[in-house]
Amino acid sequence: MDHTGNIIFIMEIIGTIAFASSGALLGIRKRMDVFGVCVLGVITAVGGGLTRDVILGITPPGMFQNPVYTATAMAVSLILFISNYKGRDKTGEKRLVIYDKVMTVFDAIGLGIFTVVGINTAVDAGYNQLFLLTFVGVITGVGGGLLRDIMAQEKPYILTKHVYACASIAGALACAFLIRMMNRLPATVIGAAVVISIRMLAAHYHWNLPRVNRE
Amino acid sequence: MDHTGNIIFIMEIIGTIAFASSGALLGIRKRMDVFGVCVLGVITAVGGGLTRDVILGITPPGMFQNPVYTATAMAVSLILFISNYKGRDKTGEKRLVIYDKVMTVFDAIGLGIFTVVGINTAVDAGYNQLFLLTFVGVITGVGGGLLRDIMAQEKPYILTKHVYACASIAGALACAFLIRMMNRLPATVIGAAVVISIRMLAAHYHWNLPRVNRE
């Protein structure tokens, strides 16, 4: 039991690092200063969990009680800023080319982990309805990236990236369904793997969903 | 009493359909794919009620407990997407012309219904202060459309459409005032009618409010 809690905490930290990286990289790309980069990194990392806790009535939200998430996100943002700042040389162009790929990977990891972490928090708070668990998971997963995109005046990933909300919903459904049938840990790991796999496959093979053409 | 509850539930579903349509149509216009359209439809439909429940401390918000609102919004978005997808032909241009009118009507209906539904929820939660009821009603009414516009990177209706917040405030005041003097049902219907009438008249006759000119 405690073992499971530890593993979920480790997953949370990994998700925090991944989302903080995606926020900080966007800030660096948009030429924000060091504080703007840190703010965007922190908001991306804690935004999903904050939204989840407000919705579940967990007040004050967990991130206010334990500074570790904010501190981790701040440290990651600073490291990324410094390494990019010092690297202001001929490799800058090349960095920019690989930027989108790295950002997509980090975002997918954060999306997958926060989706299942959100479901675990809801289960801990005493909920077990399939729809509620799934929806809370999806909101936790997409919340941070959505706040990042809104604040940075980008088109939200959730509306524009093919198979983004879709990946989160699939993994959340899997996790919420399995968590009521088996031990929590494998259900959580499987759910996260489903989200990350679908999202990465969709990004790699440029899966397209139909859209209405108007010309 | 139960009768009133049923009618308010029917109004909620109509409001959900109207707001989901306005969100989905905006997504279609912005050439989002099928998931983006559904996400925008759902957020527009449930955003106002979600904001209201968070503010009133109703956790988890009603939409998490009853999937009917999300399912309705998803179905409406899908139907609109499919009908527009199949209709990709010479009528496309004509559709685009009537788009704004349809969107305005749907948005006005959603605005009116959610404004009074918000007041009813606050009354059910034990509040009866005129200011609180009015403000909660307005936030419930404008919340969904505001989230829609922010996510789609549009200028928010609430800031740019003439007589938008104004219509919601007038109807909310009428409903909050009457609900303490008469049966709940007529107060609710009158309030919604006030919002929708003012909004539609303003849109039809292009009522203008003064603004500061700088040339």
Add this chain to the structure above:
Amino acid sequence: MDHTGNIIFIMEIIGTIAFASSGALLGIRKRMDVFGVCVLGVITAVGGGLTRDVILGITPPGMFQNPVYTATAMAVSLILFISNYKGRDKTGEKRLVIYDKVMTVFDAIGLGIFTVVGINTAVDAGYNQLFLLTFVGVITGVGGGLLRDIMAQEKPYILTKHVYACASIAGALACAFLIRMMNRLPATVIGAAVVISIRMLAAHYHWNLPRVNRE
């Protein structure tokens, strides 16, 4: 004690006036009509406190229980609109030139006051953890301006202005630290003074923080 409460209430009203002014001025500059200007003024003024109360689980938020904040913000917005509306003459150009300076001052005052007011509210609600107090203070301080910028489709101050979040964090830390060691009133005033001083000095001397250059 009651004396302290009164002074904090007066600070809140000053902060409300300052933030409402910054929101209304942005609306006027963006040529919104009178209602849009009022909506933006009110949201800027009450947004920080609303966010804080939702996070602390204070439901309904204070601004719903006491109309004075909304009424003050509405009145300030109307007065600014009318005075600018009547002033539509050759001085318009000159007004626009001084606009940014006035806006920066009002925003700095609002930022400083709401940062420390947020901490006081958290203390009243029974919290005393340094990290929580600081974070709640910062969110209360930056929340209104952030909502203003997102709704008006501006680049958020918090991400782009040099030494903005930084000023709020410094003053919040000072206030949260001192409030546990001395009387509440001096700690509050010192905290606000720290925020406003740092922010104004940074704006006046164009302090720059490092950013990553890519050319």
